Amino acid sequence: MAAEIFVKKQTIDLRKKHIGPSCKIFFSHDPVKIVRAKGQYMYDEKGQRYLDCINNVAHVGHCHPDVVKAGAQQMELLNTNSRFLHDNLVLYAQRLQATLPDKLSVCYFVNSGSEANDLALRLAWQYTGHKDIITLENAYHGHVSSLIDISPYKFQHLSDDERNQTVHVAPSPDVYRGKYRADHPDPASAYADEVKDMIHGVHEKGGKVTARHSGVCGQIPVHKNVSSGLFIFQDMRLQEETNQKEHNNPCDTGGIHIAAFIAESLQSCGGQVIPPTGYFQQVAQHVRKAGGIFIADEVQVGFGRIGTHFWAFQLQGEDFVPDIVTMGKPIGNGHPMSCVVTTKEVAEAFMSSGMEYFNTFGGNPVSCAIGTAVLDVIAKEDLQGNALRVGGYLARLLEQQKEKHPLVGDIRGRGLFAGVELVKDRLTLTPATAEAQEVIYRLKEQYILLSADGPHRNVLKFKPPMCFTEEDADLVVGKIDQILTELEEALGLKLQNALSLENGSSKRKLPAEENGHVYLGALSHDRGSSRGLPQQAKRLRT
Amino acid sequence: MAAEIFVKKQTIDLRKKHIGPSCKIFFSHDPVKIVRAKGQYMYDEKGQRYLDCINNVAHVGHCHPDVVKAGAQQMELLNTNSRFLHDNLVLYAQRLQATLPDKLSVCYFVNSGSEANDLALRLAWQYTGHKDIITLENAYHGHVSSLIDISPYKFQHLSDDERNQTVHVAPSPDVYRGKYRADHPDPASAYADEVKDMIHGVHEKGGKVTARHSGVCGQIPVHKNVSSGLFIFQDMRLQEETNQKEHNNPCDTGGIHIAAFIAESLQSCGGQVIPPTGYFQQVAQHVRKAGGIFIADEVQVGFGRIGTHFWAFQLQGEDFVPDIVTMGKPIGNGHPMSCVVTTKEVAEAFMSSGMEYFNTFGGNPVSCAIGTAVLDVIAKEDLQGNALRVGGYLARLLEQQKEKHPLVGDIRGRGLFAGVELVKDRLTLTPATAEAQEVIYRLKEQYILLSADGPHRNVLKFKPPMCFTEEDADLVVGKIDQILTELEEALGLKLQNALSLENGSSKRKLPAEENGHVYLGALSHDRGSSRGLPQQAKRLRT
Incomplete structure (x- = not known):
């Protein structure tokens, strides 16, 4: 296909006509038309090069020749479903498994992070016989209906009535802006205790929980092999079994009924949040005690991105193993594929329902060849090492920006997964939303x-x-430096007191609203120019 | 990658270890290892050729060079998400749209038939403000949790408590084995009336319907533009609007609250069922009158397979246009991709919720290049015409089998989508399940x-x-002829009376159970040999 078939205006018009208007585009008032890409660079129809700081899907670099070759060669040979034996499937499963703790040994290959997370929920419901899910504030886990239900990032503007009543939202373990901050003596325990309290809350209204989905209640011997696989307090198990016998339906019990806790190992759409170490272990303990399991969503952050480890849940320590890990975006460098990995116990419980699981495209030989090539390239080019080195370098550059620019409230991240939180005021943490959009x-x-x-x-x-x-890091941070300098000049912002009154630790009230107005005033003043910030913010919410 | 990495035994062992046991394999006691495929042929690790009569995913032929080339070339150039402008996306949308009625003009590109059907439900819930879905007996619409809920093929072994109470199952419009048969004067109306009655039933228990999913009730101006797009009785709309005003929540009304009727245009897993002409029109009328929309699932049967038309819903006549069409399997000849197409009105209602729809891989330039190549090959090689011609030839051969073999109860199909229903008795229609498995x-x-x-x-x-x-048709039907001859000999089955007492029209009682026992007896007698049928049936349920 030619690099450009339509002129840009035609492309835009056809898009308006034929593509669902809910499918947003970057920079909607002046979108970018990209016709090719290589490594970390994308090129528009005029040959202009863009530095790509956002596409974690193009994990080993856009159009990596090894990945393209593996895909093309396998496409020529065979692309069919997993009801036939094929070596690519088992080889790839073996290779993926080798990156994970031994217990996580059983794979289900699917086509997207959404399919992976939906299947994770089905596994949890079936294995536990429970229905309730605990998710985190601001979480995003995918676009299918079951995942909108567990994604506050998507559903938070809906009324209580419109939300799924079996989904419970725990505070985001955000030590910068959250309930417990960096100055807290033990934020991991504090946030985990929130989950524990939430579980008790769910128990108290236990009777309300009903089995609406297939495979929820009383269908299989609940936790048949649970003692071999998961951390469970035996006394609570016994109590639950007694309840089940009495009620002949685990959902009737006023007892334990959490199906799962699900979280991204590092929250991405939720604001690049890094949970405090030890949080997952403690949450897992509370959740497993309540009969539930722990689902780690690695769709955004897996495959070596964090530099020190291959999986971001491993940041929590070797003593932490989720019951289910879901993968997605980077797994095929853009090829539509993904995977759910779980324990033998969970997989066997899922099978015991008697319901087959078949995914037409999942685990096809082309996807598996591509997935294997991605793993090969990560190893061959030491991309995990690169993420550690360049990520560290980027973090140092960004820290310097924080020292220099009052708009920079927080720098956080691991490896090549980093966040720069812009605030109008380092004490009140008033979000500098329009300014962030302006930077972009x-x-x-x-x-x-x-x-x-x-x-x-x-x-x-x-x-x-x-x-x-x-x-690349020098280039982008240099540009950010310039932009922040200009913005702060326009806003009349200086570092001054801010540095001495560092964030988070303080509950002291400052005239936040007033500050906000001052800043907005400054921005309004700037609106006389061709780039009024509020307007920008609107058009840039892509 | 080499054609074979592991010997077959190793592949099987690794699969047992690392692939979810719910993922079934064909011929599980002696599965087939396929290493390459071309056109309608697949080849095992020893080079043995298999004639493929089942893979509708490899629509234009396994590994079609034009499709492989289009995919490989685009993979080299660019593979990224649809937040950037790209011509492949709009060109492909335009091409797909040209195969559909004008009203169906807005596309959402996703990764699988399951993602497509889930999105169709979200569109229906959002557009109508209602929740209840009517689905058909034996239907299969996908593997994500929302689709298990509407797939009796999957959930039918669950208890009532375990089923989604907002899902209602209408009789399959099967004129061979269903409630109304070929001898009925108007099976289309009779089956459609079943849907109408079901809607009335749903109305009667209206108060039970609650908004559990996001975007269900009261969130958007319901049916804002409905008059321009869909067939709606104005008086009922007015009545509904009045109800809404009174209750301030469309879900509180005891009135109209069907969200959608969903059906495969021809049911596939459900038994290759061809609904009588006019059925969809009448159902659509009833459903739209009740505020709902019609979703035609073309995942199995679309893209020219039926020979006379490009889409199977078009068999119902030019006066029938669904509100949503979902696509899948054949769309990318094996590449993981799919599409939902709907009207402008439905798309705008979905957008009006304010919730963005983003699908990471959906509509990427590689998928769109592949999809376009598939359309090109269908046209260039006149594959729709081939389906008509070869399908017609196959149907004639199969009809001859019916004349010859008492086990053949019914021959049905359109183009290269055909079903041969085996029965032990043409009057009682006792399913010849073990015999069918033996044939396979x-x-x-x-x-x-x-x-x-x-x-x-x-x-x-x-x-x-x-x-x-x-x-190919000669080969497979010739083999089936031999196998049926042998089976019938072993069973002592002869055509005799059966021919004169043709199926369906009769409600006359014959000693079905007795006949069944006779046949089972014959099979039991045969169990002494190495191929006892019941045993086969068990091992072949793959």
């Missing part, structure tokens, strides 16, 4: 692709292809 | 891949790659 927009004008996310859309999100270099 | 198994021993499905697993299912030839 001005970077785009300088051919750098970055995005802003989080509940306030004020967190600059770095998740570039893993071949990102120190030079 | 013996064909496999003769290197022909066919499957049996339907609620009784007694329907031989033909849905081969579209390049299937008359010689």
